[in-house]
Each structure stands twice: as structure tokens, then as C-alpha cells.
Amino acid sequence: MEAKTKKRIAIVMGGFSNEHDISIKSGNAVYEHLPKERYACYRILILERGWFYLDDDNREHPVNKDDFSLHLEGEKLNFHVVFNAIHGTPGEDGLLQAYFELLGLPQTSCNFYQAALTFNKRDFLSSLKPYGIRCATSYYINKGDAVDQEAIVQKVGLPCFVKANKSGSSLGISKVYKKEALAKAVESAFEHDDEVLVEQYLDGVEVSVGVVRYQGQTKVLPITEIVTETDFFDYEAKYLGKSTEITPARLSPLQEEKVSAVALKIYEILKMKGFSRSEFIFVGNEPYLLEMNTTPGLTSESILPQQAKAAGIPFAALLENAILEAMS
Template structure:
């Protein structure tokens, strides 16, 4: 008997359009002989099932069900394709876990940690994971530009602490430009992180649970045409994404080992994609995404293809893991 799979997409953040694209790729790729797929749009003002002719049916949040033509549909598993809140920060995970509905993403606690860049880096430092120098600010804090420059140097990156797809990120070269960059970041989040610039090869490493095993996918080298790997570089083709990355065997072994260690230290499951920059031959962790993009332009699907894994197999494995 075919399983009912709810593909949740959209969300409450600036990433909702990318999430809708990811969710539709999942919808188009799921094995129709095994699954009945339902596209569920999650927005602040509505949670709805959207059929193939764009009719909308409201979701009953009491048990995450939907009534279609007088029939109540419940779901065997939720495929989480929401980038940002509430799908990547733990809220949907907690809700689904309370309802005892299996889902393809990591658990609530892991989602909360990884979505908060400051907490993630703080937790991993005792395990020897190298990171950039960082300076934290909360909305309302006094801004001491001299102290920031003394800690992280110039150029530096100003980032929203809890945001993805490079929303709220600026590269700052001059001290007098810090305040504007901080204001941009605060439009996305009430916490920000300011990090030193790491000059080196940037790579993206996908680590997933695949057929019951932790698997590190082929590494992608990021060569942005812009000043850094920003939104346009990620989604509008303004970068080279080279898979497999042009690394030495030593570099490849180091980043694979660290990426797998991070995944296992955090007790992760499901998909993850982490960004690293090599400085003095050592990979430094920038961040981890637990709901990475699944669009045709996205990195993780490219890495899966390089590993000989089709999207259908990739998504099937995630659902099977969740149903165990």
C-alpha cells in the first residue's frame, strides 16, 4: 500500500520562494509507485494542501490532516523542504514529534542548534573544529566599531545569525561601512555575527544518512563571480560550483573527516550541507544547513549525482530512514 507523504514547503522567512522550488523538485521526483505525494504550503496566514490545479485545502493543525472531497487524509511521513523558519529552526520538528509523525529532517534540538550560527560554532569549538574569529551583537547593543575591527580585522563579514541563502550578509572593507552592514543584518534577525575574512578555497560538503549509513558526498568547490558566495551566486548562476572540488588528497581527507565528525558529534540525521574555507591548509567551518536547497541549481543534488545517486533514490532513502 502506498504511503502518504506530505512535502512541506514555503515558510515564514525570506527563503520561502527557494523553498517552494525545492519542494516542487521533491514532488516531481518522488517514486509514484511507492508514494502519494501532497504539496503542503506553510505560511504565516495559511497552511494548505495545494493540488495540481492550484486548488487549496486547509490543513487541520490539530493532527496535521486535510479533508479532500469529504475524505480525511493523514500522512505517514513529512518530507521537510522548508528553508529557514519554521522548518529549519526546530519549530516544525517539535510540532511533528508531538504528533508522532515521522519526518525527514533532523530532530528539534539539532535543528535549533544548527540554525543558530553562534550556538553551532560555540558547541563545536571544544571538539577542535576550527572557525573564523567572531564578534556577536544583539539588537539594541552599543556598536563599538573599534572593538569589532580589533577582534575580527578587515575585511570582515557581517551576517544575520539565524538566516540562510546569504540574506542579511555583507562583506565590509572599511570601518565606516560597518554600521550600514549591521543594519542590513538586523533586518533579517535580532542577533548578528561578525566574522573575520578567511582567504582560501571555499568548499561545500554534503553529509547525509543514506541507506542507514553516514555518507559524505563528493565535495563542491565554490568559485563566486561576486565578492563572496551571495544570493546571486547561489541561485542566479553567478558562480562556478565544481564537483568534485579541486583539492589535494590531504585537503579532501581532512575536510571529509571533519564534516563527518561534525555530523556525528551533533547526532544529526537526514540531509546536511556545511561550508568550509581552507586557511593555512586547515578547513574552517562557516555554517551548517540542515534543509539544504533541492532546486536544480542547488549543490546537494549536484553532489548526489556525482555520487551516482538519483534524486528519486536520495529522497526515497530519506523517507525510508524517517519511517524506521
């Protein structure tokens, strides 16, 4: 097949957050595994200093932001689909989704509203409580607010989690055991965002549930159980090998049924599309929602590809399906 007859896919990666390096790994994995006989793939770096096409010799060529096009060898090149592999801003918080929607350019992740909502843990969890979705008790702090340690402990108890409200990969998160440690934990979280979420500690089995649109159907993937060497599923556990991810999870049939139903319900309530991966903690047999990722990792260490494999979906098929769904 001639290159000009192939669908041109822009794989966007990088971004402006501390998840930049993980996004590069995800984007390169997408680039390596998409079938080259059907797709002409272009790695697009989205950086604060500019947007660039990265060729096979790692040379940078500027992207025209007016219409998201390239000029290569004297020819203008437009794309058919954008494959979003950016974790964090601007790929997971709705900014790029809105831009591509304005351009009329299909992209693989959810729409801009859903991305913005799910990226804001506070608003995301609050929006689902009226639907009966169980969540941990929370306390909210904006930058500049006084840190009322007594009020925090009274509401959420100890130990508790202090989290940057809009951040991924467990960046800006601390587990706090003593009231006196709250101020420092909040200060650390403010390094990543201007809003902080303090959450009740839930003691139970942690699981991750992938939900995707696959071949025109919404599909709940096999569940992953997270067993960490660290105190919780932090950055080291996620990306530096200090966790064991067990797929399928060691759940009872009742637990599996309940968390699968809740994950599917959330996906449908929010009118999601593309990939999603939601995190839950079991308290007894009841799953409590922690957060949702709408551009989950796509590296060899990542959970969603593990789940797809357990469901009998090869990695390349998972990626190609995302493109087909975006174009449908």
C-alpha cells in the same frame, strides 16, 4: 498499486522567511521526482496566513493543525511521513520538527534540537569549538547594543563579514572593508534577525560538504568547490548563476581527507540525521567551518543533488532514501 495502499507523503514547503520562493522550488522538485508508483504525494504550503494542501490545479485546501490532517471528498486523510523542504523558519529552525515529534509523525530532516542549534550560527559554532573544530574569530551584537567599531576591528580585523545570525541563503550578509561601513552593514543584517555575527575574513578555497544518512550508513558526499563571480558566495552567486560549482572539488588528497573527516565528525557529534551541507574555507590545508544547512536546497541548481549525482546516487533515489530513513 491502489492509491490507498501507497505511503502518503506530505511535502512541506514555503515557510515564513525570505527563502520562501526557493523552498517552493525545492518542494516542487521533490514532488516531481518521488516515485509515484510507491508514494501518494501532497504539496503542503506552510504560510503565515495558514497551512494548505495545494492540489494539481493549485487550489488550496486547509490543513487541520490539530493532527496535521486533511479532509478531502468527505474523507479524513493522515500522512505517513513528512518530507521537509522548508528553508528558514519554521522548517529549518526546529519549530516544525518539534510539532511533528509531538504528533509522532516521522519527518525527513534532523530533530528539533539540532535544527534550532545549527540555525543559530553563533551557538552552533560555539558548541563545536571544544571539539577542536576550527572556526573564524567572531564578534556578537544583539539588537539594541552599541556598535563599537573599534572593538570589532580589533577582534576580527578588516575585511570582515557581517551576518544575520539566524538566516539562510546568504540573506543579510555584507563584506566590509572599512571601519566606517560597519554600522550600515550591521543595520542591514538587523533587517533579517535581532542578532548579528561579525566574522573574521578567511582568504582561501570555499567548499561545501554534504553528509547524509544513506541506506543506513552515514555518507560524506563528493565535495563541491565554490568559485564566485561576486565578492563572496552571496544570494546572487547561489541562485542567480553568478558562481561556478565544481564537483568534485579541486583539492589535494590531504585537504579532501581533512574536510571530509571534519564534516563527518560534526554530523556525528551533533547526532544528526537526514541531509546536511556544511560550508568550509581552507586556510592552507586546514578547513575552517562557516555554517551548516539542515534543509539544503533541492532544486536543479542546488549543490546537494549535484554531490549525490557525483556519488552515483540518482535524485529520485536520494529523495526516496530520506523517506525510508525517516520511517526506520
